Amino acid sequence: MASPYPRRRSRRWFIERWAYQRFVLRELSGVVLAAYMVLLLLLVSSVHAGGQAFADHVTTLRSPLMIAVHVILVLFALLHTVTWFQAVPKGLPLRRGEEKVPPALMIGANYVAMAGATVIIVAALVA
Amino acid sequence: MRRSPEPVFWSLFSAGGVVLALIAPALILATGFLVPAERVEFDRLSAILTQPLARIAVVGLAFLTFVHAAHRLRHTLVDVGLRAYGGPIATVSYLAALALTAWAALVAFG
Numbered sequence: 001m002a003s004p005y006p007r008r009r010s011r012r013w014f015i016e017r018w019a020y021q022r023f024v025l026r027e028l029s030g031v032v033l034a035a036y037m038v039l040l041l042l043l044v045s046s047v048h049a050g051g052q053a054f055a056d057h058v059t060t061l062r063s064p065l066m067i068a069v070h071v072i073l074v075l076f077a078l079l080h081t082v083t084w085f086q087a088v089p090k091g092l093p094l095r096r097g098e099e100k101v102p103p104a105l106m107i108g109a110n111y112v113a114m115a116g117a118t119v120i121i122v123a124a125l126v127a
Numbered sequence: 128m129r130r131s132p133e134p135v136f137w138s139l140f141s142a143g144g145v146v147l148a149l150i151a152p153a154l155i156l157a158t159g160f161l162v163p164a165e166r167v168e169f170d171r172l173s174a175i176l177t178q179p180l181a182r183i184a185v186v187g188l189a190f191l192t193f194v195h196a197a198h199r200l201r202h203t204l205v206d207v208g209l210r211a212y213g214g215p216i217a218t219v220s221y222l223a224a225l226a227l228t229a230w231a232a233l234v235a236f237g
């Protein structure tokens with residue numbers, strides 16, 4: 001009897017190839033965004049605690065370490081955005097009559113929405 | 128047959144994914160760079176965050192973010208080789224997301 005095909009996969013397969021590393025980085029972006037959510041909630045908490053608490057929090061945010069942390073955070077957030085928009089036409093293929101809506105159009109529409117949201121958020125906060 | 132809760136998790140994961148893709152870079156830009164550059168006034172932030180709708184939005188965003196992260200973490204851990212512990216990993220992930228959401232509610236309505 002033929003033996004089953006031996007599946008050989010190392011235990012560390014996910015760090016052996018760039019395509020796999022990219023998959024892990026993308027998945028990790030979810031956890032990184034949760035970590036950012038904690039930072040965001042600490043900021044909200046400082047605002048509710050009053051002007052002095054907020055000023056102290058701003059001082060913390062000014063440190064080189066926190067700036068570096070936010071550079072990493074924004075890179076992961078952009079990785080999430082790009083990979084998510086790439087997946088939209090695959091996960092939710094739209095049709096207009098017989099015609100398939102071109103993936104590039106769907107992805108483009110998402111970037112337009114993201115740009116709009118960015119403008120609204122920044123305009124709402126910066127006086 | 129007992130209904131699986133999986134569609135609920137996938138729907139929440141997806142909702143969180145959309146919201147984060149649209150606004151996470153802008154939020155990080157604002158709170159990580161514009162706030163330390165003192166381009167955001169305390170009074171402005173306080174006026175926004177004390178509105179009832181904004182408080183609900185903060186909790187909603189936190190809920191979707193934490194469930195999204197829990198879902199990704201759960202499936203990634205299973206995919207990279209912890210399949211045997213799939214059940215406990217799922218339970219711990221989603222419970223952690225709920226606990227963090229409860230904390231977010233305390234913060235938002237504090």
